[in-house]
Amino acid sequence: MMFALPYIIIAISGFTIFLMLTKKPRYNFDLILSVLVFCIGFQHIYHILLNNGIHSSFLPLRSGAYPLTFGPLLYLYFSFLSQENVKFKFTYILHCLPFLALFLSEAIWGNNLQEPVKDVRLPNFPLSPNIYVLLIFFSVLFYSVILLFQMEKHKKNITNYFSNISLWKDLTWMYWMIGVYVLSNTIIPLIHFFFHENPPYIFVMANSAALLLLTMGLCYFGIRQTIVFTHSESKNQKPEIMKEFVNVVQEENEKYKRSNLKKEEISMITEKIKTYMEIQKPFLDPDFTIETMSHDLGISKHKLSQSLNEGINTSFYAIVNEYRIEEIKLEIKKNIDDRLNFLNLAFAKGFNSKSTFNNAFKKLTGMTPSQYKNKLIA
Structure with a gap:
């Protein structure tokens, strides 16, 4: 051998x-x-x-x-x-x-x-x-x-x-x-x-x-x-946007220290983000990125990232999955008496993998989707 x-x-x-x-x-x-x-x-x-x-x-x-x-x-x-x-x-x-x-x-x-x-x-x-x-x-x-x-x-x-x-x-x-x-x-x-x-x-x-x-x-x-x-992952975006993103968090803390973004502005931006997510529900798109959010709100992704990190102590990935899980929880409550296919529901709400959905659901609720539904029924 x-x-x-x-x-x-x-x-x-x-x-x-x-x-x-x-x-x-x-x-x-x-x-x-x-x-x-x-x-x-x-x-x-x-x-x-x-x-x-x-x-x-x-x-x-x-x-x-x-x-x-x-x-x-x-x-x-x-x-x-x-x-x-x-x-x-x-x-x-x-x-x-x-x-x-x-x-x-x-x-x-x-x-x-x-x-x-x-x-x-x-x-x-x-x-x-x-x-x-x-x-x-x-x-x-x-x-x-x-x-x-x-x-x-x-x-x-x-x-x-x-x-x-x-x-x-x-x-x-x-x-x-x-x-x-x-x-x-x-x-x-x-x-x-x-x-x-x-x-x-x-x-x-x-x-x-x-x-x-x-x-x-x-x-x-x-x-x-x-x-x-890839540029294709950001819909309606200009090619130079991706160049700007490279190493966006590389020296994140230092950038935030030098930023002129005040607490009032951070609070205003976080409110805009919440309103945007609740009304337009962009998170239903599995290819949704911070570039899309930046384009739709007219706010630079750096300010969005800083506002998420400092304003509500979260990341873009985390907040998007929170909204997706909330949507899924609402669907479970609405269809409490029906036999739900949780995986199809997850895909419909923006997730693109079973493991990501299960991990996010368990992290945010402390339960599996089935356990959550059984708790509602009990």
């Missing part, structure tokens, strides 16, 4: 790259993910050569620097995925410097390399293995922390924008990828740190299995993932 894993990883990597490059529509984050999967798969070609007794002197094949690309590419992938109209910045190249430095070091001192043990290899320069260990650990720690921070920030952003949040908008699957990334990139350094030669088979197997899991995860989720923020 051990010898088969590199073949499987390369096959899945090639399959993923093919699907990514032929994906329509294809976005910049798809191309970044293709590069990441290529780096994961390409390094395993050398594993296959070693398993067949072939020791190639071709540096790109035998380089130990590829793990230093995983964190930066995951970071860039998430950055381009979670924002709209992100343009490439020169500063992004800085994330490649550790990889380039190690790769160039291998090119300069490669003549002094020692053949790696089995298919676990040190970078090809005659320095202490501990340097490599520290580089990998620092890279994993740095990028895992940054990615987790970005994930939390993204989750907050989307609650101030969307009224329905799916797996492909909150990007929860990235938590699993971050975890597998950490696992797959800490096993090799640990092997080199504790076992300089002849590492136990189980560690080598675990590393390959973790990389296989990472590749499969990126393949499955990466192919299905689509753009998070």
Whole structure:
């Protein structure tokens, strides 16, 4: 099984790259993910050569620097995925410097390399293995922390924008990828740190299995993932509106401190929001967003977001679901003697998933829909 894993990883990597490059529509984050999967798969070609007794002197094949690309590419992938109209910045190249430095070091001192043990290899320069260990650990720690921070920030952003949040908008699957990334990139350094030669088979197997899991995860989720923020989700909106939204909550507290919005204005805006929600019932549209509200009320989304957060201590996502649940409760009361299909009722009131509806109902009432109806009957 051990010898088969590199073949499987390369096959899945090639399959993923093919699907990514032929994906329509294809976005910049798809191309970044293709590069990441290529780096994961390409390094395993050398594993296959070693398993067949072939020791190639071709540096790109035998380089130990590829793990230093995983964190930066995951970071860039998430950055381009979670924002709209992100343009490439020169500063992004800085994330490649550790990889380039190690790769160039291998090119300069490669003549002094020692053949790696089995298919676990040190970078090809005659320095202490501990340097490599520290580089990998620092890279994993740095990028895992940054990615987790970005994930939390993204989750907050989307609650101030969307009224329905799916797996492909909150990007929860990235938590699993971050975890597998950490696992797959800490096993090799640990092997080199504790076992300089002849590492136990189980560690080598675990590393390959973790990389296989990472590749499969990126393949499955990466192919299905689509753009998070799209213009089509905001009806009657101008294209530049989405540009304004990017990072709207990034420094939310600081913006609120600098805001000239007074308490009286916040109170007035919250009243407008309540009147708007009660009379027009825009929340019945599952694609209702804060951009739609901003357009209809003629109030900037920043002021709307601030008023919701400071005026009634809630988010756009939360208040919309509150109104939806209230509508559903009214329908249950009106049809107390009828057999209700709660899921159809939820869809009619703006929810687009069973789990979101059940969670929101339980959170706001402390009961399931059935329990709520039974309580009314009792």
